[in-house]
Structures are given as structure tokens and as C-alpha cells.
Amino acid sequence: MEIQNDSSRRDANSESSPRLFSHGRDSFLTKDEERTIESWILNAPDPPPCFQDVKENFEDMFKSSHTNPDSAFVKIFVNFVLNVRLQNGPVDPGSPFNLPGHGLPLTRHTSVFGPHTPYLHGVYGGWNAPTLMNREVCMLKFVEDTTNESEWWLKVREPENVLQWKRQVLELPWAEYWPHADFTEAMADACLAELAKKANLFEETGMVPVMDYAAYVIKSDTLLTQTLKDELKVAVEPLESFQRSQKDWQPDTDGKVLNVVDPSLYPLLYGTSKILPDQHVPLDGCIDYCGMGEVIPQPPKPILDRHIVNHVRDKGFFKRDIQAPSPRNPRAMMAMEVSQIQVIVKMVNIHPTPEKPIYEGSPWQIEGQAIERICATALFYYDCDNIADTPISFRTQGDREDLAHKSHYIVGDWLSIEKVFAMKIRETRLQEIGSVLTREGRAIFYPNVYQNRLGPFELVDKTRPGHCKMLALFLVDPANPIISTANIPPQRQDWWSEKFEDLSLVRTLPPELWHQINENVDFPISKETAKKNRAEMTSERAIEPYFEVLDVVKSQEPVP
Structure with missing residues (x-):
């Protein structure tokens, strides 16, 4: 359900606004700047760079930028990407089969803040949702309950039925469902308008989005x-x-x-x-x-x-000209x-x-x-x-x-x-x-x-x-x-055992010996x-x- 309250907070993760920060221009990073820093850090040769390396090359990365590399918000982002780089580790160039855990580091991902990372849960810097208001939780509940009724997609187009739903939802003891909750006429009207849209979607696809x-x-x-x-x-x-x-x-x-x-x-x-x-x-x-x-x-x-006891950093890489990445094609x-x-x-x-x-x-x-x-x-x-x-x-x-x-x-x-x-x-x-x-x-x-x-x-x-x-x-x-x-x-060990039981050599073994072999093999499992x-x-x-x-x-x- 599209909830419009507190729109400035809701837009924090939108495409049209900076994804992480909403403070002064010298504090936050744009999406292009984030991608440039991310690409620079993840593609640097071993040993991985540190924050000081990023800071020293900040001006080369963003010649016309007014972003302050010492901003607390910039440091948070840079340190998070550095941490991801440390976890990813190097790629095994000799492996013909490159998947995480075999040829690629186990923690390897395609992107740090791209659209393919939301499944990461509980990781600092990862995905989180805007905090719902008590009233919003009640609105989600009303929509879910209504879409469980028989032929709700037809009833939502009947004015008398809509008025009945509205009266019922306003009379419910919402504080018993959720602490400090209530339900207003404006909330009911918004839910009923949303249900009308969902009815059209249901008739086209047979599916209903809820908890949305x-x-x-x-x-x-x-x-x-x-x-x-x-x-x-x-x-x-x-x-x-x-x-x-x-x-x-x-x-x-x-x-x-x-x-x-x-x-x-x-x-x-x-x-x-x-x-x-x-x-x-x-x-x-x-x-x-x-x-x-x-x-x-x-x-x-x-x-x-x-x-890591000692290492010599590749200053040549850090002093190279920085090429800003091209915009990615969403399609x-x-x-x-x-x-x-x-x-x-x-x-x-x-x-x-x-x-x-x-x-x-x-x-x-x-x-x-x-x-x-x-x-x-x-x-x-x-x-x-x-x-x-x-x-x-x-x-x-x-x-x-x-x-x-x-x-x-x-x-x-x-x-x-x-x-x-x-x-x-x-x-x-x-x-x-x-x-x-x-x-x-x-x-x-x-x-x-x-x-x-x-x-x-x-x-x-x-x-x-x-x-x-x-x-x-x-x-x-x-x-x-x-x-x-x-x-x-x-x-499976039992599948492996059944396969070999049919071999002529195994059939010549005493059953006790074959059982002992099965008991002592480490693999299969x-x-x-x-x-x-x-x-x-x-x-x-x-x-x-x-x-x-x-x-x-x-x-x-x-x-x-």
C-alpha cells in the first residue's frame, strides 16, 4: 500500500534523492559519487586501500565536487565499502569455475548498494525500511482483512458495501490490535481508494499486493x-x-x-x-x-x-587518473x-x-x-x-x-x-x-x-x-x-551404498565386512x-x- 505520510522520510531511498545522506551538499554523496568510490575501492590491487588512500585521491576522483572527504557521512560510506572489500578478498585467477566458494571469495557480491543486495539482513549499511506509524500498521491490517473476503474485488465497486466497510472499520477497537492506534475517516478513504486499485490489478493478474x-x-x-x-x-x-x-x-x-x-x-x-x-x-x-x-x-x-605484518602499497595505482563509471543500464x-x-x-x-x-x-x-x-x-x-x-x-x-x-x-x-x-x-x-x-x-x-x-x-x-x-x-x-x-x-551414503552393492566385487564380500566399510567411510555422508x-x-x-x-x-x- 502506498503510504504518503511523512514523504520526506519515505523518499530517503528513492532514485531522485541521495541514497544515504540528506545533510549539507558538502556532506552527502550522490549516487554517481558512491559508484565511483565503490568501483575504485573494489578494483584496487592487493593489499586493499585504506581510508587515507581514498582521501588522498578524492580530488582526482571528483575534480569539480565540493564534497568534503572528512564529512562523517562520507567516512561512514567509505569505511563500509572498505570493509566489504576486505571481506571479499582476491579472485582465484586459475579457477575455471568461478562461483562464491570456488574460484570466487565466499562473500563476493556484484554490488555494495545496488538493487541486488536487499536480501542481506542485519548488516550495517544494508537495507532497512522506513519505520511505520501506528496508523499505517492499522491501514495495512484493514487492507489485508478486506482482501480475504469473498469477491472483495466486486464489492469494492458497490457504494453501499464500501460505506458499510467504512463504518465497520471506524468502529473497531484498534487500540486492542496495536498500542496507541486509532482509525480516522481519512485513513479509511485512503484504504478504500487503494482497494479499488488492487481490485483492477487482481482482475488482470490474479494477485494482490499486501503489507506493501x-x-x-x-x-x-x-x-x-x-x-x-x-x-x-x-x-x-x-x-x-x-x-x-x-x-x-x-x-x-x-x-x-x-x-x-x-x-x-x-x-x-x-x-x-x-x-x-x-x-x-x-x-x-x-x-x-x-x-x-x-x-x-x-x-x-x-x-x-x-x-598482516607488513606490506608495500601500490602507489602507482592510487595515483592513476580516475575515470568516472558510465551510468548503468537499468534494463x-x-x-x-x-x-x-x-x-x-x-x-x-x-x-x-x-x-x-x-x-x-x-x-x-x-x-x-x-x-x-x-x-x-x-x-x-x-x-x-x-x-x-x-x-x-x-x-x-x-x-x-x-x-x-x-x-x-x-x-x-x-x-x-x-x-x-x-x-x-x-x-x-x-x-x-x-x-x-x-x-x-x-x-x-x-x-x-x-x-x-x-x-x-x-x-x-x-x-x-x-x-x-x-x-x-x-x-x-x-x-x-x-x-x-x-x-x-x-x-547420501545410503544411495552410494545401494549403487555399489550391485557390483560383482562387493557381492563377494561378507555382509559384515560391507557393513563395516559403510560405517567407517567419511564420505558420502x-x-x-x-x-x-x-x-x-x-x-x-x-x-x-x-x-x-x-x-x-x-x-x-x-x-x-
């Missing part, structure tokens, strides 16, 4: 046809039966969440996984490649973590071939039973790890039975520091800010946006700058079991492709080792402990 103010959540009840759902159920049944027999229940869910397809069970492990850099692993017959390839080495530590930046698309697949079933009728919900999570470069998620609820419609909640990182800098208030007067803005200033910079209802047949799409949490639900009829079956597709940033199963052979690795990965992905520590530290800092 800095990024979007999109929902659709038309993409999953009944035929497609039926075909998917039939195709998945063998997988479900196998996983039920294996009892691969997700840890800490009391036997309610079944992992049908789990990408974290046999993931890429540096120092363990094998790669075929010059060969494609086909889907048909992929087991024949099991155990083949070269081990992917552990990535070297970033230069930032190395102890070229967005163009991509279908073959570049990489998707990580996950399938999960939730099974409440009469003995365990309540699913407690998931913790707050963000999809994948940084090396997986996930930028967006698509969720498909293709089979639900005997459960109530369930909300999936979203929150994101807000610009609390920027808000505190721009707001004029008496130090310590937190209550006045919290009466207006939907954020606990003393607790966290994460702001909850709202929730979107999930139901059978619904598809939900959201960017990876939104953390998500599936809400609790229970059986409608407590006398019989129910289920909620989901297919999740995680889109890898097309501008930053990663190592995938296209070059990684299967890593055994099921027990895979589950241990998954538990460690899940622990690393935990959001709550990290942000609790972060928020405690932040709350100790005075806000000007």
Missing part, C-alpha cells in the same frame, strides 16, 4: 488450480510415505512437523562436499556420479581476519536468462492429531544462510484439512537510528515517539508489519528482507487428525549465482551425520538469540 510500504507481500488464490493441486498431491505421496517411514520429524516440534524435502539435510559442506567443476550432473542417472569429483576446500579466511541490470534462475526447494507437512491437537507455530526466521543468497520466497499451501486458516506474520529491520536522528524530541521522551511510530524504541529496531492469512490453495510471495513466523493453529474437529502441507521455493539472487546440484553429485549437520545449521540460523543480544546492546546506547 517498503517491500511487498503478494498473495494469490488463483495460481494453484484444483488440477495442479491434485497432481501435486499424487506426485508427493511417495516422498511422504518414505519420510514417514524414516520418521524424519523436525526437531523441537513434538512429532508434528514432517520434513518431506529438506535442503538442509545434505547441504554443501566446504571441506567435505565434492564438485565436478567442468561437468554437469544430470538428473537422470545422477546416482552414478555419487562420490565423484574433487573436495571443495574450506574457503580461506577473509583478509580482514588475517594478521541490462534486470535482464536475465531463464537458465540463470536457481531455486531451493523445501516441502513440509504439519500433522496435528487428537492426541496433539495444537501446533504452537514457528519461531521468527529468515530463509537460508548468507552464502545461499536467497532473495525471495514463494509458499504454496496445496493441501490443508481440518485446520483453521492460519496467519503468517512478517517483520523487518526499521530505520530506528535514522528516525531518532531526524525526530526532534526531548531526550528520554520515549512514550511520545511510541505513540506515533510502530516500534519499541528502547527494545529493538525490528518492526512487526502484520500478518497474511494462509489457507488451502493460496500462494504467498515475499522478499527475504521480511522475517516470517507461521502462527499457531489447532484442529477444528478435535476427534480426527488434520494437516497443512506446504511447498516452499526459495529464489537465489540471479545476480549472484551459487554452487548447486548442477555440479555437486549426490552426497551418513544419515546420522546429516542430521547432526542440520541441527548445527538450524542453530546458526536462529534469529532470537542474536537479536536479543543486539537489542540489549542497542538499548544501552543513548539516542540523540
Whole structure:
């Protein structure tokens, strides 16, 4: 939803304004100046430059610029890019297969502040959203609830129905939904006008954008046809039966969440996984490649973590003439071939039973790890039975520091800010946006700058079991492709064992000896080792402990 309040704050990240700073002309950097500095730092030869090198060459970079290199805001930007350069490290020129972790540094990205970095979360200098006002959160809630009604896109064109919606929304006890919240006639009129636009979009595409103010959540009840759902159920049944027999229940869910397809069970492990850099692993017959390839080495530590005793800087590079970069072609930046698309697949079933009728919900999570470069998620609820419609909640990182800098208030007067803005200033910079209802047949799409949490639900009829079956597709940033199963052979030890059991030499071995061989091989990966690795990965992905520590530290800092 396009929210117009506080337009100066909303324009902070727009194309027509400086992206980072809004102070005097000698303080901020334009987009072209940022790109020039970024290009200069990232392309400098090793050892990486320092801030003094940038400062010494500032005049050569911007001969006609009045920007002050000693400005605090310029220093923030320069130091951030320098930090990225230190983490990226050098490229391996001898590798014919250049992807992050093999030929390229693990932390390599195409751009620092370009359009392909928003999936980075919680990194200083990365993406954050303007802080919502309490009233804006309520407006998002009203739009979401209304678009869950049957034939809402038709009702929004009926004046009598629109008046009824308006009366109802003004009478709701909004302070019970959100602290200090209310709802005015002007807010209702703005929402109803927005709903009329969304109705046109829905009739054209079958999709509805919601939770839309800095990024979007999109929902659709038309993409999953009944035929497609039926075909998917039939195709998945063998997988479900196998996983039920294996009892691969997700840890800490009391036997309610079944992992049908789990990408974290046999993931890429540096120092363990094998790669075929010059060969494609086909889907048909992929087991024949099991155990083949070269081990992917552990990535070297970033230069930032190395102890550099002495070095001589390349003064020739730093004294060269600086060529300002040409403007980038937006169309070229967005163009991509279908073959570049990489998707990580996950399938999960939730099974409440009469003995365990309540699913407690998931913790707050963000999809994948940084090396997986996930930028967006698509969720498909293709089979639900005997459960109530369930909300999936979203929150994101807000610009609390920027808000505190721009707001004029008496130090310590937190209550006045919290009466207006939907954020606990003393607790966290994460702001909850709202929730979107999930139901059978619904598809939900959201960017990876939104953390998500599936809400609790229970059986409608407590006398019989129910289920909620989901297919999740995680889109890898097309501008930053990663190592995938296209070059990684299967890593499952049981598949490898079945393959070799048919060999005549193996058939001559005593069963006890063959079992002992299987027990002692380090690779391929055994099921027990895979589950241990998954538990460690899940622990690393935990959001709550990290942000609790972060928020405690932040709350100790005075806000000007």
C-alpha cells in the first residue's frame, strides 16, 4: 500500500534523492559519487586501500565536487565499502569455475548498494525500511482483512458495501490490535481508494499486493488450480510415505512437523562436499556420479581476519587518473536468462492429531544462510484439512537510528515517539508489519528482507487428525549465482551404498565386512551425520538469540 505520510522520510531511498545522506551538499554523496568510490575501492590491487588512500585521491576522483572527504557521512560510506572489500578478498585467477566458494571469495557480491543486495539482513549499511506509524500498521491490517473476503474485488465497486466497510472499520477497537492506534475517516478513504486499485490489478493478474510500504507481500488464490493441486498431491505421496517411514520429524516440534524435502539435510559442506567443476550432473542417472569429483576446500579466511605484518602499497595505482563509471543500464541490470534462475526447494507437512491437537507455530526466521543468497520466497499451501486458516506474520529491520536522528524530541521522551511510530524504541529496531492469512490453495510471495513466523493453529474437529502441507521455493539472487546440484553429485551414503552393492566385487564380500566399510567411510555422508549437520545449521540460523543480544546492546546506547 502506498503510504504518503511523512514523504520526506519515505523518499530517503528513492532514485531522485541521495541514497544515504540528506545533510549539507558538502556532506552527502550522490549516487554517481558512491559508484565511483565503490568501483575504485573494489578494483584496487592487493593489499586493499585504506581510508587515507581514498582521501588522498578524492580530488582526482571528483575534480569539480565540493564534497568534503572528512564529512562523517562520507567516512561512514567509505569505511563500509572498505570493509566489504576486505571481506571479499582476491579472485582465484586459475579457477575455471568461478562461483562464491570456488574460484570466487565466499562473500563476493556484484554490488555494495545496488538493487541486488536487499536480501542481506542485519548488516550495517544494508537495507532497512522506513519505520511505520501506528496508523499505517492499522491501514495495512484493514487492507489485508478486506482482501480475504469473498469477491472483495466486486464489492469494492458497490457504494453501499464500501460505506458499510467504512463504518465497520471506524468502529473497531484498534487500540486492542496495536498500542496507541486509532482509525480516522481519512485513513479509511485512503484504504478504500487503494482497494479499488488492487481490485483492477487482481482482475488482470490474479494477485494482490499486501503489507506493501517498503517491500511487498503478494498473495494469490488463483495460481494453484484444483488440477495442479491434485497432481501435486499424487506426485508427493511417495516422498511422504518414505519420510514417514524414516520418521524424519523436525526437531523441537513434538512429532508434528514432517520434513518431506529438506535442503538442509545434505547441504554443501566446504571441506567435505565434492564438485565436478567442468561437468554437469544430470538428473537422470545422477546416482552414478555419487562420490565423484574433487573436495571443495574450506574457503580461506577473509583478509580482514588475517594478521598482516607488513606490506608495500601500490602507489602507482592510487595515483592513476580516475575515470568516472558510465551510468548503468537499468534494463541490462534486470535482464536475465531463464537458465540463470536457481531455486531451493523445501516441502513440509504439519500433522496435528487428537492426541496433539495444537501446533504452537514457528519461531521468527529468515530463509537460508548468507552464502545461499536467497532473495525471495514463494509458499504454496496445496493441501490443508481440518485446520483453521492460519496467519503468517512478517517483520523487518526499521530505520530506528535514522528516525531518532531526524525526530526532534526531548531526550528520554520515549512514550511520545511510541505513540506515533510502530516500534519499541528502547527494545529493538525490528518492526512487526502484520500478518497474511494462509489457507488451502493460496500462494504467498515475499522478499527475504521480511522475517516470517507461521502462527499457531489447532484442529477444528478435535476427534480426527488434520494437516497443512506446504511447498516452499526459495529464489537465489540471479545476480549472484551459487554452487548447486548442477555440479555437486549426490552426497547420501545410503544411495552410494545401494549403487555399489550391485557390483560383482562387493557381492563377494561378507555382509559384515560391507557393513563395516559403510560405517567407517567419511564420505558420502551418513544419515546420522546429516542430521547432526542440520541441527548445527538450524542453530546458526536462529534469529532470537542474536537479536536479543543486539537489542540489549542497542538499548544501552543513548539516542540523540
